[in-house]
Amino acid sequence: MGKTIPLRQLAVGQRARIAKVDAHGELGRRIRDMGLIPGAEVEVVGRAPLMDPVALRLKGFTLSLRNNEADFIAVDIDAKPRPQE
Amino acid sequence: MxxxxxxxxxxxxxxxxxxxxxxxxxxxxxxxxxxxxxxxxxxxxxxxxxxxxxxxxxxxxxxxxxxxxxxxxxxxxxxxxxxxxxxxxxxxxxxxxxxxxxxxxxxxxxxxxxxxxxxxxxxxxxxxxxxxxxxxxxxxxxxxxxxxxxxxxxxxxxxxxxxxxxxRGTPWKPLEISYGPDLDPVLARMVERIEAARFLTDKYPARWVALKYLESDEDIRALGRAAGPLAAELEAMAAEVARHLEATLNSYPEAVIADYRYGYISGVLRQGVMTRHDELSQRLAASDRMDRVLTHRLLGPVIMLAVLYGIYEITFAIGEYPMGWVEAFFGWMNATASAALPDGLLKSLVVSGIIDGVGGVMGFVPLIMLMFMMIAFLEDSGYMARVAYMLDRVFRLFGLHGCSVMPYIVSGGIAGGCAVPGVMAARTLRSPRERLATILTAPFMTCGAKLPVFILFVGVFFAQQEAQAMFALTLLGWGMALIVARILRSTVIKGESTPFVMELPPYRLPTLRGILIHTWERTWQYIKKAGTVILAISILLWAAMTFPQLPEDRTAAFEAQRAAITAQKEAAEAGGEKAAEAETADADKSASGAAVAEAPAGADQAGEPSEAAAEGEKSDPFEEQLAAIDAEEAAAGLEYSIAGRVGIALESVTGAAGFDWRTNIALVGGFAAKEVIVSTLGTAYSLGEVDAEDAGSLAERIKADPHWTPAAAAALMVFVLLYAPCFVTVVAIKQESGSWRWAIFSTVFSTILAFGLAVAVYQIGTAMLAGG
Known part of the structure; x- marks a missing residue:
């Protein structure tokens, strides 16, 4: 079992599993509607030129969300970072 | 059937x-x-x-x-x-x-x-x-x-x-899934109560209503409050279970419900429905490779700028041709109607009110079609989402969204755009508040119709820094749009920024059919809606600039002048060159209507009346004089009309920004379409028809007018840049925001803002000129 960190701290290419989503209301709903729920596997596939928002890969699709929105999501890092090619 | x-x-x-x-x-x-x-x-x-x-x-x-x-x-x-x-x-x-x-x-x-x-x-x-x-x-x-x-x-x-x-004919069969030991019991109790009271069950299944109460769904709760007293009880039950979840699981009902729904789904999929033969990161490989370039830290923005600029260029460069055809068609209609109808009010209504008004609207159609074709391509290909992704950080500072860039650019973020397709381009924004702020501020950009005004005044007063002045105006448009958006978002369109959580769909080649259908839909909507409203408004504006007509005695005075010239002409033709010495040039007077004003023109300015008359394409001095009298009558008529009176009445207010009554009339006309500002100014200066693209004679006149100072010119340009959007845009704003309220707000707010700034520019500028 790895450790739990905020999603914001994931590096590009790093994978993790969502541990907890703390967002309420509109944001919380939107995050869940998009499949960002505890247990979902995510990988950071990129960051916008100004480092925000971040692009996340989930099963079969890519999402973008802002850093301050990513702050509501905690992830477990149990996978090794994927080597960048 | x-x-x-x-x-x-x-x-x-x-x-x-x-x-x-x-x-x-x-x-x-x-x-x-x-x-x-x-x-x-x-x-x-x-x-x-x-x-x-x-x-x-x-x-x-x-x-x-x-x-x-x-x-x-x-x-x-x-x-x-x-x-x-x-x-x-x-x-x-x-x-x-x-x-x-x-x-x-x-x-x-x-x-x-x-x-x-x-x-x-x-x-x-x-x-x-x-x-x-x-x-x-x-x-x-x-x-x-x-x-x-x-x-x-x-x-x-x-x-x-x-x-x-x-x-068919059987009741709906709602799927029931388990929401776990915390929610299932309370759901059951709620369902029981709902069914007993037949609470909203005419339309919604009982369990669904109960679920929505647990999800604190505002829409259903509002319906419920209107439906009966059970609403309060259900809300209390939902609140209680929420407290319980908070205390025991540090969670809340919505999250638990979502977890169980996803749990149900993965339960189904695990029963041999789906197998993945790959790993998370190896998929969507082609799209990822494209993203590595297209959203690259340095290359990404460069490519994006090139794409946005390219779209702008293509729209306006290609659009120019069909626009020319449409204009030519309406020009032909105009000429045909002019020839077919007898002089008088009917002709004026048909030609100036209807044909020019509708022509003005239809002239935008090619632009809108091209614009939407390209936007549809960007959207369907998946690139638009990347644009929003790359720019979001910047636009968010101003309470906007990454997608706001497109409407801004099309509206004239690159000088020469048009706010009509610009406002319509805001449809790509899915966030209502950000979209509204974008729609209301996009018209601040330097659209193509404002350019002739800028070119005219920059040419006269800032000829040495022409490029810098035009660039400064474009920047001012951007600055004002962003600042005003920020202000709107913290006042009238207050509210949290809409979550950005957005899908970045894989890149795809759009289908031609999809793009064509999409384009046609938008264009047709524009033609239908804008066409009807604009026609009505252009007739109104025509009336305002036509009525009341000059009283009998004044038209008679102009008629007498014409008769006198014609008589002289005939005499001259009979008596050779003798008359040439007696020639009188057009009087450079405000059209006071005084009888046959025959003051000789200032010799050094002789070039100017002849230029005005060049419209009549003859250098015959008598024809020139006749044209000058026509122009003067038109100016007098304009001054006498409602629009003219409004212009004169406003002089006391607009004097603070350095606008005289002629400018006011032109600006009133500009409410309909900014294109008419220069031509109306020409009419008010008794120059007859002035071509907005070639306003040489008007420039001379303005240069000679002591009223116009660089400060007044700068104030006017600031005003024109920012004041009320043209009517076509206002209609587009109504259509896109869903209410006239915002359209009217935009008109009033922009005008007040523009006037305030124009006054500041004029007063400070005048003080600086006096001081320096």
Missing amino acids: SANVIVALAGNPNSGKTTAFNEYTGSRQHVGNYPGITVEKKEGIARVDGREVRVVDLPGTYSLTAYTQEEVVARRVLVEDRPDVVIDVINAGALERNLYLAVQLMELGIPVALGLNMIDEARKQGLRIDAARLSQLLDLPVVETVARTGEGLKDLMSAAVSHGDAR
Whole structure:
């Protein structure tokens, strides 16, 4: 079992599993509607030129969300970072 | 017509739902708006096994909460119109997430059929889906489709229609899934109470209502409060279970419900429905490679700027040709009508009011078509989402969204655009507050119609720094748009920024058909709506600039002048050159209407009246004089009209910004279309028809007028840049914001803002000129 960190701290290419989503209301709903729920596997596939928002890969699709929105999501890092090619 | 079957199409955005809709209905579709909101309502007729089927395209949604307008609309259509069956178009490659909507549809109880769309891509990604098994587990038809090629669509529709037939006449059968030990008991109690009281059950299943109460769904709660006293009790039950969850699990009902829904889905998929032969990161490989370049830290923005600039260039460079044809056509209409009708009010109404007014609207059509063609391409290809992704950080500072860039640029963020397609381009924004702020500020940009005004005054007063001055105006437009957006977002359009959580769909080559249908829809809407309103307004404006007409004695005075000149001309033609010495040039007077004013023109300015008369293409001095008298009469008529009186009356106010009555009239005309500012100014200066593109004579006149100082010119340019959008834009704002309220707000607010700034510029500028 790895450790739990905020999603914001994931590096590009790093994978993790969502541990907890703390967002309420509109944001919380939107995050869940998009499949960002505890247990979902995510990988950071990129960051916008100004480092925000971040692009996340989930099963079969890519999402973008802002850093301050990513702050509501905690992830477990149990996978090794994927080597960048 | 046989039994009318209603089929609703539901699905996530980017699932291929619209493509499927276009394939089903072809050109037989109707696009409208749901009353009061800007969500599009699309319907069409499809033919299935000899039957006519009404296909309703629901807005693309990820869920059935009351979180966006789209979701509320989708829900309303389902419960109010009660379609016979819903086809949920699913992106097979993201099956888990797409089933989240399907499960909610099934919980509502309406008959559902699933289309596993883009099954070809899913297969390529190494996904194996057992459609038969899924169909069996969910107890509904599941058909594999590729909407882009039409594969499987027919089977899907047939299966859906027969599923609807089989279920017709029976009550909806809501799916019941377990929400765990914390929620199930309270759900059961709520259902019991709801059923006993028949609370909202005429439309909604009891368990669904209970769930919505637990999800604190505002839409249902509002309905409930109107429906009966049980509402308060249900809200209390929901609140209690929320407290309990908070205390025991540090969670809340919405989150728990979502977890169990996803849990149900993965439970189904694990029963041999789906196998993934790949790993998370190896899929979507081609799209990822493109993103590595297209959203690269340095290359990304450069490419984006090139693409945005390219779109702008293509729209306006190519658009110029069809625009020219349309203008030529209306020019021809104008000439034909002028020739066919006798002089008088009717001719003036038809030519200046109707043909020019409608021509002005239709002139935008080619631009709008091209614009939407390109926007449709960017959207359908997936690039638009990347633009928003890259720019969001910047625009968010101003309370906007990454997608705001497109409307800004089209409106004239690169000088020379047009706010009409610009405002319409704001449709790509899914966040209502950000979209409204964008719509209200996009008209501050330097659109093509403002340019002649700038060129004229910059040419006269800032000739040494022409390029810098034009650039400064463009920057001012951007600055004001962003600052005002920020202000609006913290005052009248207050509210949290809409979550950005957004899908970055894989890159795809758009289909030509999709783009054409999309383009035509938008264009036709524009022609219909703008056409009618604009026609009415242009007639009104024509009336304001025409009535009341000059009184008899004054027209008679001009008539007498003309008669005198004509007589002289005839005498001269009879008596040779003798008359040449007696020639009198046009009097450079404000049209006071004094009888035959024959003051000799200032010799050094002689070039100017002849230029004005050059419109009459003759250098015959008598013709020049006649043209000058016509121009003077037109100026006198304009001054005497309502618009003129308004202009004069406003002088006391606008004097603070350095505008005289002539400027005021021109600016009043500019409310209709900024193109008329220069030409109206020309009329007010008794120059006859002034071509906005070639205002040499007007420039001379302004240069000579002591009233015009660099400060006054700068104030005017600032005012023109920022004041009320033209009527066509105002109509577009109404259409896009869904209410006249915002259109009127935009007009009033912009004008006040522009005037305030113009006064500041004039006063400070005048003080500086006096001091320096």
